[in-house]
Amino acid sequence: MFGTVALSAASPTFADDVQVVKIGFAGPLTGAVSRVGKDLQYGAQLAIDEENARKPTIGGKPVKFELDVEDDQADPRIAIQVAQKLVDDGVVGVIGHYNSGCSIPASAVYHQAGVAMITPGSTNPTLTQQGFKNVFRTMGHDGIGGVVAGHFSVEQLKAKRIGIIDDRTAFGQGIADAFEKGVKAANGNIVDREYTNDKAVDFRAILTAMKAKNVDVIFFGGLDEQGAALVKQMRSLGMNTLLFGAGALKSNAFLQIAGPAGEGTQDLEPGPALDKLPAAVDFGKRYKARFNQDVELYAPFAYDAALAMIKAVHDANSLDRAKIVTALATVQVKGVTGDIKFDPNGDLITPPYTLFEVQKGQWKSMRTIGGA
Structure with a gap:
């Protein structure tokens, strides 16, 4: 069943009456691949920071996007718990997870709640072959x-x-x-x-x-x-x-x-050869200026996932979860890694x-x- 998050449901910042819009992030922030998880988190955060600098509005009201971050520890059992927590937190969509072993079980939780999910790292084909219309990814699958x-x-x-x-x-x-x-x-x-x-x-x-x-x-x-x-x-x-x-x-x-x-x-x-793309080189400079470290590997894919999610929210002009899922199916974004648009399964069209x-x-x- 698809849930709805109304504008009045998010927590407002009363000082300036700006509505907070939560986008979830889930990935391994501790453990053996924590450096990848942080790289993904920072990529998504950079997209949100840049969007907030534009003073966005949804439904005619000023909003501020916020990344709701959770650590799944690359553990499928914890990933399910994290997914439910993000759903309960009222996120309008999720960037994650990294490991396919986490994304596949977590996707069922998001599907049940009608929450859009874009993975920037999970490449197992099974993820987008489940018939879930809310699941997308920003890189080619295995x-x-x-x-x-x-x-x-x-x-x-x-x-x-x-x-x-x-x-x-x-x-x-x-x-x-x-x-x-x-x-x-x-x-x-x-x-x-x-x-x-x-x-x-x-x-x-x-x-x-x-x-x-x-x-x-x-x-x-x-x-x-x-x-x-x-x-x-x-x-x-x-x-x-x-x-x-x-x-x-x-x-x-x-x-x-x-x-x-x-x-x-x-x-x-x-993905393309990022070291040869001017947009990716520029992204690397902005990333280092913001986080004081170089891109590890996957940050551009998380950045593009966040761009697509934000664009879908704007296209829907609503925080209704079902409308955002629908908007993602036809979203088109010029990202760091190339053109982001999805086929009916939620996979990238002609991935490099x-x-x-x-x-x-x-x-x-x-x-x-x-x-x-």
């Missing part, structure tokens, strides 16, 4: 990215003997499955597929098995810190195999942990992907595949 990566490994990397490792999470297994599909569609040769978990630190048994099978490319479906440990252990075993990922490896943390061993690692990330490679200890964008 069903596209993984398949693109699979084709790329065969057709561009010329891989002859491919090995796959995934961490059995919703993200890791999903992207690995899509990658395998892409490899097979390109008539590639997968000689081994192995599994770990998202807490593992020792991959030598898996790598030894793959070394014995003479793999020339290993695709890893998992997050950056594990990927960095994986590549270091590959090098310690004397493997010159290329480590290839999709949407998980590219971060400063990977470089710090992998060190020189990470040289040559490649990752296919959702960019190949990055570690060169001299830095991630360098190599080429962009797809996109408008």
Whole structure:
């Protein structure tokens, strides 16, 4: 059932009679990927700060947007609790979550309450295949990215003997499955597929098995810190195999942990080559001026999600949750990462992907595949 948040329901600031409009944010603000969560939070906050500077009005009344921030700790059980709290807080929409394993169960809570949800980081295809009209995302999903990566490994990397490792999470297994599909569609040769978990630190048994099978490319479906440990252990075993990922490896943390061993690692990330887009470069400057740190990775996607949510509120000219969901279905925003508009499932139309490679200890964008 779709709920409604009327203008009179939000808490006013009586000093200037400005209506407070809450937009929720949910992501991992503590734990192993907290740096990503804070990066996402800051990206959304910057969009809200810039909107408030324009003195916005809704329904002819002055409003002030406020980010209602919750930590889901990258834990699906906590994500459900956080989602219910945001719903009860009266948010008109939510930016989040980051992990697909959190977004999928949380989306059911938002669906029940009729609250719009835009994830800036969850890429498992299942999220937008549930038939929920209130769920959207600002990056390409793994069903596209993984398949693109699979084709790329065969057709561009010329891989002859491919090995796959995934961490059995919703993200890791999903992207690995899509990658395998892409490899097979390109008539590639997968000689081994192995599994770990998202807490593992020792991959030598898996790598030894793959070394014995003479793999020339290993695709890893998992997050950056594990990927960095994986590549270091590959090098310690004397493997010159290329480590290839999709949407998980590219971060400063990977470089710090992998060190020189990470040289040559490649990752296919959702989105355009931000280092080559003037709008993204300018965004990075504004972000650093506001938060005194550089963009980690996902902040532009959270910024664009917040832009889309704010635009939908303006398009609806209302704080009615159902009207905002309807407005998001047709919203169009020129964002930092490109044109934000959604297909009937809530996915981006023609999402781009960019190949990055570690060169001299830095991630360098190599080429962009797809996109408008």
